[in-house]
Amino acid sequence: MCPHTPPCPTADAADRQAARVSTACHEQGWCRLCNAVVQFEDTGVLLPDGR
Secondary structure: OOOOOOOOOOOOOOOHHHOOEEEEEOOOOEEEEOOOOEEEOOOOEEOOOOO
């Protein structure tokens, strides 16, 4: 459940990458968004269901 107001987009939403960063590891080139999407610096993403 997203604690932000307004809530972040869900992982299934078209604008899912607009969610706020919850964890970041810049040394390894990724961050985890509030909606559980892992976003990589090369703009690739890993969804919570593995897609």
